[in-house]
Amino acid sequence: MARRLSILKQPIFSTVNNHSIDYPTLSNLSYWWGFGSLAAIRLVTQIITGVSLAMHHTPHVDLAFLSVEHIMRDVKGGWLLRYMHANGASMFFITVYLHILRGLYYGSYASPRELVWCLGVVILLLMIITAFIGYVLPRGQMSFWGATVITSLASAIPVVGDTIVTRLWGGFPVDNATLNRFSSLHHLPPFLIAGVSILHPAALHQYGSNNPLGINSSVDKIASYLYSYVKDPVGRVAFAIFFSIFVSYAPNVLGHPDNYIPANPMSTPAHIVPEWYFLPVYAILRSIPNKLGGVAAIGPVSVSLFALPFINTSYVRSSSFRPIHQKMFWLPLADCLLLGWIGCQPVEAPYVTIGQIASVASFLYFVITPILGKLEDRLINTSSGEGKLPCFFVTTSIMYAISSLG
Incomplete structure (x- = not known):
């Protein structure tokens, strides 16, 4: 028994134990x-x-x-x-x-x-x-x-x-x-x-x-x-x-x-379409007529994702307690699905115009995020001590928390 306990105390076993077995996890995940x-x-x-x-x-x-x-x-x-x-x-x-x-x-x-x-x-x-x-x-x-x-x-x-x-x-x-x-x-x-x-x-x-x-x-x-x-x-x-x-x-x-046909450099496909998981980015790429502009438009997509934690201004994390963000969250998802559909369509009207509008809209979420965080925090906190603000958001949050924990 003592030997078994000594083996479990070895670094490799203790690391696995601490991060996968005894690791404390939240009970409400x-x-x-x-x-x-x-x-x-x-x-x-x-x-x-x-x-x-x-x-x-x-x-x-x-x-x-x-x-x-x-x-x-x-x-x-x-x-x-x-x-x-x-x-x-x-x-x-x-x-x-x-x-x-x-x-x-x-x-x-x-x-x-x-x-x-x-x-x-x-x-x-x-x-x-x-x-x-x-x-x-x-x-x-x-x-x-x-x-x-x-x-x-x-x-x-x-x-x-x-x-x-x-x-x-x-x-x-x-x-x-x-x-x-x-x-x-x-x-x-x-x-x-x-x-x-x-x-x-x-x-x-x-x-x-x-x-x-x-x-x-x-x-x-x-x-x-x-x-x-x-x-x-x-x-x-x-x-x-x-x-x-x-x-x-x-x-x-x-x-x-077409990918089940051997490659033929002398025959160009009618529509060159990547795999489905590339379609939103591909739609942004081809929405800009200029090649350099299309390449430059892809960069901000990854930059925006990296920057998201640093532009966030809300003190409330979960959208469950952010009524405005809860609705705004579905806009980038719908826009991504729209871009995916545009990416597999021919490069012609009206798909090009729709793709250009959707490409611009895809960055709006990252622009609105810092503004929305301050707005929601202000709605919750401003004038709350004077009784001018109805306790809608606070009450909703408390009721949701009680129901979730229950």
Whole structure:
């Protein structure tokens, strides 16, 4: 018994115990707080299936598409590996997007969790890079033209743009050197994501998860074991069923039909459309006629996400107690869905005009956030001592808190 206790006191076991078993977690966390651990499971699945596929994929312009067909037809279980990896990327983005939306709604980015949020944004950017590089590897028609269009955007950068494009391509066309470079680069970002994913929960555990009520997270805590380990698997099983339906019954529904045609540099597709998780950014990119302007418009998207914790001015975290923000939260979500729809439409009227309006509207949330925080705080605090302000917001907050705790 004493020897067993001494083993458990070893650094590696004590670290695992402190951060996964005895780690104090809030007792009122809902299923929305399970998408972080679910994303970690998706990452592990993507790495395992990706490494397995890399053993059979041939990064050569004449053999890449055929090697994918070889995996599907000749490798035992290859069809499952390919469909799990291809659809797993979509599932990974769905999980992360829901995780981000939960953080936006409940104010999980607010102080003192700025580092947690910023590390999450870094993970998202690395995911986008990894997914784009991986999309090029099958050497389908849409993969080829997507790589040609997106990488050529770097040519809009003054002075060094053409040099960057040439370095990316390894020559002047998107050819064998390009495919070799992208194949090599595709294997690095997933492990960078894994590294940042370790830092992400480490930063989270410094202050604990954000309380759904928006109050101090240092009270009303219980051990993670048996609570999270019973509650979270329910969401994981539900998501696994959702994932398995796509893999088993609709494995190609999320992909573009043209990508099941071998790449043909002499035949340009009628509409070049990226994967669905790139569509909102792609819509912003093409809404600006000038190539440099389109590239410059993408930068503020990531900058705005990084800046969100630092431009927040509200003392109240959760939207449950911010009636105005609770309604404003749905505007960026609706705008993102609109941009996604515009991104898969032809570049013609009225889609171009709608995309331009939606692109401008996508930044309004980040402009309104600091103003809205001060406005709501002022509505709650101003003149409250003189009895001039009806206690609507305060009363609503107290009633919600009582009902939630009950």
